[in-house]
Amino acid sequence: MIGDNKTAAPAALQHSWDQDAVLSVEHLTMRFGGLLAVNDLSFNVGRGDITALIGPNGAGKTTVFNCVTGFYKPTEGRIVMRHGDKVSDKLIEDATDSGEQFRVEGSSGVFLLERMQDFQISHRAKVARTFQNIRLFAGMTVLENLLVAQHNPLMLASNYTLGGLIGLPGYRHAREKSIEKSVYWMEQVGLIDRADDPAGDLPYGAQRRLEIARAMCTGPHLLCLDEPAAGLNPRESSELNTLLQFIRKEHGTSILLIEHDMGVVMEISDHIVVLDYGEKISDGDAAFVRNDPRVIAAYLGVEDEEEVEAALEDDANGDAASTGAGLKSNDEAGGAK
Numbered sequence: 120m121i122g123d124n125k126t127a128a129p130a131a132l133q134h135s136w137d138q139d140a141v142l143s144v145e146h147l148t149m150r151f152g153g154l155l156a157v158n159d160l161s162f163n164v165g166r167g168d169i170t171a172l173i174g175p176n177g178a179g180k181t182t183v184f185n186c187v188t189g190f191y192k193p194t195e196g197r198i199v200m201r202h203g204d205k206v207s208d209k210l211i212e213d214a215t216d217s218g219e220q221f222r223v224e225g226s227s228g229v230f231l232l233e234r235m236q237d238f239q240i241s242h243r244a245k246v247a248r249t250f251q252n253i254r255l256f257a258g259m260t261v262l263e264n265l266l267v268a269q270h271n272p273l274m275l276a277s278n279y280t281l282g283g284l285i286g287l288p289g290y291r292h293a294r295e296k297s298i299e300k301s302v303y304w305m306e307q308v309g310l311i312d313r314a315d316d317p318a319g320d321l322p323y324g325a326q327r328r329l330e331i332a333r334a335m336c337t338g339p340h341l342l343c344l345d346e347p348a349a350g351l352n353p354r355e356s357s358e359l360n361t362l363l364q365f366i367r368k369e370h371g372t373s374i375l376l377i378e379h380d381m382g383v384v385m386e387i388s389d390h391i392v393v394l395d396y397g398e399k400i401s402d403g404d405a406a407f408v409r410n411d412p413r414v415i416a417a418y419l420g421v422e423d424e425e426e427v428e429a430a431l432e433d434d435a436n437g438d439a440a441s442t443g444a445g446l447k448s449n450d451e452a453g454g455a456k
């Protein structure tokens with residue numbers, strides 16, 4: 120039985136993402152009528168990690184994203200976002216039992232995302248996302264797209280009144296800060312020279328970078344990226360890797376990404392969670408996942424369990440070559456999608 124290999128998976132608590140999780144997805148289930156898109160899924164996203172959610176088409180990845188970011192209400196399960204590194208289990212349980220959407224005590228905050236609306240998840244829980252299909256304001260300039268992302272602090276500074284129009288000092292200061300932040304991110308993503316161009320005029324790869332810059336302008340603790348490398352050429356993919364590593368290292372932002380480009384996934388991920396038919400089939404670092412026969416079977420469509428059994432035995436004997444020497448990049452394997 121394939122399931123019997125569960126003992127081969129890395130022991131749960133030994134990983135950094137289990138010891139210091141910024142996000143915990145717990146027993147998440149999502150049904151669409153009779154279709155079970157996600158089934159009892161649990162995994163952690165480590166603070167400051169780049170975590171990839173991968174799996175064949177239709178595995179349930181985007182559904183998980185939509186649950187985390189509030190676009191779907193899960194059928195069952197809890198999704199816990201933590202602010203601060205000292206969030207106790209008691210704080211989480213107290214918030215859960217009280218029926219609250221979130222609870223903040225000092226520098227610690229717990230946010231139960233399955234209870235929150237999407238705008239609260241972005242505004243309060245500080246979870247930002249990009250989409251599989253780019254969703255920029257095509258007619259607005261690059262700079263305007265970044266300023267719109269900072270609408271909330273600007274409204275707050277104007278006291279939700281005419282404070283902005285009459286130029287209250289607090290509002291002017293907040294507006295300067297927004298422009299500074301926009302300039303900073305345009306520089307980081309190489310779009311400073313295109314600040315005044317309509318976003319819709321940018322080449323595809325630049326639009327993807329602008330989406331990431333826009334998400335970063337909201338100051339997220341967790342950045343969720345849905346297929347950020349889709350449609351990028353190898354040079355642009357490599358620039359994306361550099362950008363994501365910069366965001367994680369310099370800003371401490373945790374990143375959760377869905378990606379089909381195995382080159383990107385294997386190069387930059389600290390942690391990879393693999394779904395197939397809505398269930399988790401593997402969870403570990405890149406070295407573990409790329410040689411996990413269950414992952415290889417799911418990607419290459421090995422239907423005969425005996426083949427996987429044989430691969431597992433060979434793997435136990437240290438012979439990864441029998442499974443095709445592990446999961447390869449899209450270029451090598453001819454595309455995982």
Ligand SMILES: Nc1ncnc2c1ncn2[C@@H]1O[C@H](COP(=O)(O)OP(=O)(O)OP(=O)(O)O)[C@@H](O)[C@H]1O
Nearest residue numbers: 151154155156174175176177178179180181182183
């Ligand atoms: N709103 C919806 N209504 C009904 N079924 C849905 C809905 N959203 C997703 N599904 C179904 O749930 C399953 C998982 O879809 P999902 O888009 O999450 O997979 P995925 O892993 O992101 O796939 P891909 O890699 O192709 O984007 C699929 O069978 C899909 O048809």
